[in-house]
Amino acid sequence: LPDLEKYYFAYSHCGLDRVGTIKNEDFEVKLEFLDRRAWVPIGRGAQGLFNKSWSYQEFSKQTYQGELFPGQPELPKDPLEWPRYYQLLLTTQGFLRNVHGQVLAAVTEAARRSEVARNLYDTIKDEINNYEEQVKAAKLAEAEAREKGDAYYPQAIREARRLPSLPENDQEMGSLVVKDPYTPVIHSMSIDYQASTQMELATASGRLWSGETPIRVFRFNPFGSETLEKADVEEKVFLLPQYEHEGYLLIGLKDVAPLQTVSLLFQMISGSGDVNLTAPEITWSYLAENKWVPFSAAEILKDKTGGLQDTGIIQFQIPATATSENTVLPSGLYWIRAEAVENIGAVPNILAIEAGAVCLTYRNNNNDPEHLATPLPANRITELTVRDGAIKKVAQPYSSFNGQQQETKVEFNVRVSERLKHKNRALTLDDYEKLILTRFPQIYKVKCLPQDELTTFESTWRRGEVVAIVILKNSNSFPFYPLKPKAPANLLKEIEQYMQGLMPSQVKFTVVNPRFEEVQYRLAVKFVDGTDRGFYLNRLNEDLKRTLSPWAYEKEADLSFGSAIYSSSLIYFLENLDYVDYVANFYPLHQTIHHKGYTERIPLFLTEDNAVTTKYPDSILVSAGNHVIDVITTEFFDPGAFRGIGHMKVGFDFWIDRPGAIFAVGIGAMEIEAWPVRRYAFAGLPVEVKVKAIICGQEYAEDQLPTQLSWSDSQMIWDALLAAGYLDEKKKGYINPDQDLYATSLKLPDERSLEDYLQDNLSQLTFAISASDFESSAGRQDEFSYTVEALYCDSLETAVLNILKAGVGFDGISQYPFIVY
Structure with missing residues (x-):
């Protein structure tokens, strides 16, 4: 629970008389x-x-x-x-939703007045400086004229205006941060009461037994309610609705009738699901008299989505027993439900669900052969060739897919040559790549990792395996994630199944999406005079994204592995934009890489390299969603205004705790201690634990509580690595060059893996666990204790190995410049 006095500080200090100081106890x-x-x-x-x-x-x-x-x-x-x-x-104090707009307007107006006053202040200050310069020049000219004996005729100099004072109240009000009205979230609710009655739910007819009380029990659901009445003897009746599965999708249909066929288009956002999870089995059911009844196999006529893994049409026949007058969901609709027991994160995001969907196939009527070069854009098909009075409207909301031009003679010769080479068998890495590209036209590019790169960055892979990285073709294909085109999980599985029949049976073959290494830049820009600053800030951010990731906007742009981005070329591009005067203080901020289970963030602002390159061989450099852009408001660039701690932003280029180094700064002197692997390098790595806790006498239990390693836990791992020889004995913190960091697992004391070592020392681990993890209202003063019973750390060993690998390239203190202004 936040301190609401601080949370609503802007409300009580923006000048509105009816809003006073707000405290937690006022509610x-x-x-x-x-x-x-x-x-x-x-x-x-x-x-x-x-x-x-x-x-x-x-x-x-x-x-x-x-x-x-x-x-x-x-x-x-x-x-x-x-x-x-x-x-x-x-009672009296609300959450001020009715005055939020007024507070925001008052703060905005104060900021505007402050900016106007500041601009006027700067203008008059320039006038005063100019006036003093003219007076000084006139005095020098008069002195020279008298010295030469010449006549001097002074020129009229316009006196400068008096320097106004800046409104302090407007400055303070304009800097206030207006937060949205606070919305309390109920973590849990319990009611302790005693009541008793005698009732018989089986008497649905309303007949009463002797001594009964006429009572009805209503069970509330998220979108309705139901009356608990007659139940089977062996069926458990719960007072609250039970939602045991991880994910549910509810779809209401109107203007339909039982035994009618309904076709639904599920437009999925390709690649948005977590392909590292096993795709869940999707089960479908329909609502009949407030009960969910599973669809039979004969009632699901078609499913082209692969279990909601890709865009496609699912065709249902509404069963005869389905009802539209229900109370658990809004009446007047026929309801169907999809549910997944687990791994709901593997299901891609759904952009839209459209009824009355059909799939059309292009038929050539002597059309231009180039017609299939690009997908047909959305909204091109608007009517039928032969009108049908039963059809009110025809719409094509999305672009076409799987189109392919007729094979040319050159393409035929290439395909035949490749076929003669690999003979429809996968033996070399080049064979795998050619076979996949030929069979799957929706794949733009394939890269099979060479054996010397296979184990350098993923400890789960072994030499002798074949790992193919595929890039989905994305030209004009809406919708998708334009900056990170990913193939859906069902397509990856289909490629693996296809290759199983073409390769040796003893080979293990894996298909994955590429890693996307996001690059974020910071720059200062001077816009051309007269431009709308707010509009062109967003425009500049979009143009920078378009340059860094051109394939997201242009079908001709190439998408390749292991690319490089040069700062000089980006500056040249930006300064040639018609709305940009010049660019200064341009440098890369971060390179963010999302791994399975953790995120790696490389601070690029610590280096002075002109180029940003990929760290891993299966990676592609992409633009971050937003870049940090500072606006130059003066005529000339002042480097001092864009340097120092006042200019830095926390989390961007101002880090108190930098990876790989510990800094101790004193007044008048600066001491720097830098290690490749510091003692607290592993603090914050994510794990899950089975834990029992006691807060003020109340017991809590969590089977898989997400938490992090603490600083003391990191020290324990660091000591174990030192004892196992991974860290140099003499130069502590430096990597031992004799150790193999590309092995499948770590070997800690007594030949134990990292997971075994941590399990054996589970009682000494503290983790970043607090009482608020179990009870949101718990405070620091509450009596709190916990016991960890089990540890789950699937990706922890990979993260530790990657931190050690990053320490190999450490080149001393020069890698970590620390400047104080």
């Missing part, structure tokens, strides 16, 4: 009871919203109105329409 709630259109307060007063619990002693009100009240109608289905119910609401 109070009260409980009320609606008794036939009259609200009756429960309890004597309001209670703090952020208290750990609320206590109300009297709950003697009758909340059921039905057969006990002769002549009264039955209760409505919606509980909010009942004549009696409870409500919990805020």
